[in-house]
Amino acid sequence: MTFTMSRLSAMMFLQFFIWGAWFVTLGTYLVQGPLQASASQVAMAFLSQSIGAIVAPFLVGLIADRYFAAQRILAVLHLAGAVLMWQASTATSFGAFSACVMIYMLLFMPTLALANSIAMRHMQSPEKQFPPVRVAGSIGWIVAGVLIGWLGWEQAHRLELTFKMAAAASLVLGLYALSLPNTPPLEQQRNAKLGQILGLDALRLLKSRSYLVFFLASIAICIPLSFYYNFTNPYLNDLGVRGAAGLQSLGQVSEVLLMLAMPFLFARLGVKTMLALGMAAWVLRYGLFAYGDAGAGFALLVGGIVLHGICYDFFFVTGQIYTDAHAGPASRSSAQGFITLATYGVGMLIGSFLSGAVVEHYTTAAGRDWQQIWLFPAGVALVVLVAFVFLFRERPVSVSAAPSASPTH
CATH class of the missing domain: 1.20.1250.20 (MFS general substrate transporter like domains)
Structure with a gap:
């Protein structure tokens, strides 16, 4: 694997490590943690993913793809996400927590498309080179889950630490993204x-x-x-x-x-x-x-x-x-x-x-x-x-x- 492919794989690893670090145990944290959320409130928190998926094309297509280099948008979104994840870990009411998660997912979901775009733009043969890079993302998700289990945060009722772990990883990816290869908008994207x-x-x-x-x-x-x-x-x-x-x-x-x-x-x-x-x-x-x-x-x-x-x-x-x-x-x-x-x-x-x-x-x-x-x-x-x-x-x-x-x- 070339140096560029290694860098892109590291980006994918962090991208999905962040998501897996808190999303899998979100329901348990809400139900068993200090917020004592109802099932409907759990569903409302997960609803943020769907709303983020609906909004993502607007943010990426209307702003990122037209005016800014993809790696810079990726950096800004993850740096803002780090702040929101940390705030979520300290929220003392469901309303405050839900607001943090909703805003976070509005920012996070577009980063999935941005990461894919950055990766494929720097590949000579995406159909062959992308799958191994993308698999690094799945490994990141797996590592996050295994780490939570190994640290015993579920049994110790310390799942607020998952948000802090996601915040730390998001900060790392936000800074790392600034070093990624330049990925400016394409002409056809500007005119779409x-x-x-x-x-x-x-x-x-x-x-x-x-x-x-x-x-x-x-x-x-x-x-x-x-x-x-x-x-x-x-x-x-x-x-x-x-x-x-x-x-x-x-x-x-x-x-x-x-x-x-x-x-x-x-x-x-x-x-x-x-x-x-x-x-x-x-x-x-x-x-x-x-x-x-x-x-x-x-x-x-x-x-x-x-x-x-x-x-x-x-x-x-x-x-x-x-x-x-x-x-x-x-x-x-x-x-x-x-x-x-x-x-x-x-x-x-x-x-x-x-x-x-x-x-x-x-x-x-x-x-x-x-x-x-x-x-x-x-x-x-x-x-x-x-x-x-x-x-x-x-x-x-x-x-x-x-x-x-x-x-x-």
């Missing part, structure tokens, strides 16, 4: 129209029935996806699982391994089979969670977590490949922005609201009925799977590159 920036010219893809079915299924599957992101860590800690954040990092390990195998699997299984298997894995995962426990059923919990590779890669990464091939060279960037806004924006926005309502519904003075909570998203995923299998008609596509710019969770 609003519709292109937001990916709205990709609306024409919805004229195809197969893509419309895929698009609606993508939004719908993000509803049960929100249950995993928002409440898996509180669930594991409720059961008394030690080092829950570290255990959850096994999901990212499986994600990395399967991502490397994606081109091979895609060519042999095809779009419909891959997407269907991804949705089926969500049904199975929640079924395992519903009947798992920290004793004899611990293997079920581990199985549900390890399924993350299939859950995420088979649906979301396959979907990005399918979108890329369906859109064609002229509108690939717009189409990817459009599907990301629809899933991480609209889909998870709905899912966050619904997950909070469902958890509150099954919460009594005796505690949370996790079995019923997990069976709900399992049922939703099953309905989406059945509808997709019956309605989707595969259009042959070719894949020439490994998946590259997908967010990791």
Whole structure:
């Protein structure tokens, strides 16, 4: 790996270390920490990710891509993020905490696109060079989770330290970004129209029935996806699982391994089979969670977590490949922005609201009925799977590159 690729890998490592340092255990901190938040408040905090995903194209497309070098915007956003993360760690009310996290995610979500842009602009062959650099980001997420588990912050009820760790890493990345290769705006980015920036010219893809079915299924599957992101860590800690954040990092390990195998699997299984298997894995995962426990059923919990590779890669990464091939060279960037806004924006926005309502519904003075909570998203995923299998008609596509710019969770 060249020196430049090493520098870009370090950027990716820090980018996702920051996210994994606090996001995985956010629900547990809110429920068990000093704020004593309700399930609806937990959902509201996670909602910041969706709102950030919706706002990101405006910030990056209208400001960063037009007027400023990407590495400088990345530095400013992470330096501001360091301040907000530290303030979140000291907040004494949910209102103050929520405000810090909301503003932080409005600044953080655009950095995902900026980091990808910086990396790919300095590669001669992005389709070959980007995956190893991007994998460094997944490793960063894993290291953050393992570190939290090793330090025992969950059991010691010291999860406010996760925000301080994220703040420190954000400060390091903010300063480090200033040393990254110069990445000024491209001429076509300066002249891009609003519709292109937001990916709205990709609306024409919805004229195809197969893509419309895929698009609606993508939004719908993000509803049960929100249950995993928002409440898996509180669930594991409720059961008394030690080092829950570290255990959850096994999901990212499986994600990395399967991502490397994606081109091979895609060519042999095809779009419909891959997407269907991804949705089926969500049904199975929640079924395992519903009947798992920290004793004899611990293997079920581990199985549900390890399924993350299939859950995420088979649906979301396959979907990005399918979108890329369906859109064609002229509108690939717009189409990817459009599907990301629809899933991480609209889909998870709905899912966050619904997950909070469902958890509150099954919460009594005796505690949370996790079995019923997990069976709900399992049922939703099953309905989406059945509808997709019956309605989707595969259009042959070719894949020439490994998946590259997908967010990791």
